[in-house]
Amino acid sequence: MSRRVGIFGGTFDPVHVGHLVTAVNARAALDLDVVLLVVANEPWQKLGGRAVTPAADRLALVEAAVSDCEGIEVCDLEIKRGGSSYTIDTVNELIANEPDIALTLIVGADVVANLASWRAVDELKQRCQLVVVNRPGSRLAEGRDLERQLEGWNSRVIEVPALEVSSTDLRDRAASGRPLDFLIPEGAIRVIRERGLYALDR
Numbered sequence: 425m426s427r428r429v430g431i432f433g434g435t436f437d438p439v440h441v442g443h444l445v446t447a448v449n450a451r452a453a454l455d456l457d458v459v460l461l462v463v464a465n466e467p468w469q470k471l472g473g474r475a476v477t478p479a480a481d482r483l484a485l486v487e488a489a490v491s492d493c494e495g496i497e498v499c500d501l502e503i504k505r506g507g508s509s510y511t512i513d514t515v516n517e518l519i520a521n522e523p524d525i526a527l528t529l530i531v532g533a534d535v536v537a538n539l540a541s542w543r544a545v546d547e548l549k550q551r552c553q554l555v556v557v558n559r560p561g562s563r564l565a566e567g568r569d570l571e572r573q574l575e576g577w578n579s580r581v582i583e584v585p586a587l588e589v590s591s592t593d594l595r596d597r598a599a600s601g602r603p604l605d606f607l608i609p610e611g612a613i614r615v616i617r618e619r620g621l622y623a624l625d626r
């Protein structure tokens with residue numbers, strides 16, 4: 425039988441419970457065999473802003489975070505490929521490796537309005553189902569506007585526990601010495617300490 429695989433991409437700078445709760449609940453709601461946390465090498469939509477933490481460090485954080493989590497795995501295809509990260513390239517690589525794979529893209533509500541700007545979005549629509557999850561602070565469009573944003577996608581919106589956590593807030597917390605505990609899995613906090621990431625090496 426073909427494997428049902430979720431693709432949950434992100435910068436994961438750093439990974440946090442909002443990502444993990446989303447991955448676990450999307451897997452359950454959609455009956456997926458596995459959800460891949462796909463760590464972006466160079467998030468092209470974030471270039472020109474702050475310096476993104478090196479990909480190898482972000483990958484190590486996600487590895488530590490999911491090591492005990494059944495059905496959730498880290499994917500390093502974008503880092504291995506190098507350069508800018510485009511979901512279409514990752515999708516094509518996964519299909520090339522496993523032609524009968526059934527792919528579901530998982531995105532938070534804040535990402536939906538940007539989907540139209542993704543590279544080769546029409547090909548993505550052909551190759552993947554789309555699942556949108558709620559995210560506190562990011563209201564989905566409604567009615568005709570939402571229809572327009574989701575046009576051409578085989579899409580579903582699902583509810584996951586609403587956790588108001590973001591990597592941006594966690595970087596601020598780390599830099600100002602506020603606690604990260606329970607917002608980031610313990611194993612990943614250990615990696616942050618060991619590697620002195622986010623100025624938390626004190």
Ligand code: ATP
Nearest residue numbers: 433434435436442531532535559587589590591592
């Ligand atoms: P940043 O603040 O740096 O943008 P982030 O917390 O948004 O970080 P990303 O790596 O940008 O994390 O997001 C990866 C994916 O995870 C996106 O689809 C995003 O919508 C989703 N996501 C992030 N945080 C949450 C959350 N708390 N609840 C649901 N989805 C989330």
Ligand code: MG
Nearest residue numbers: 435534590591
């Ligand atoms: Mg984000």
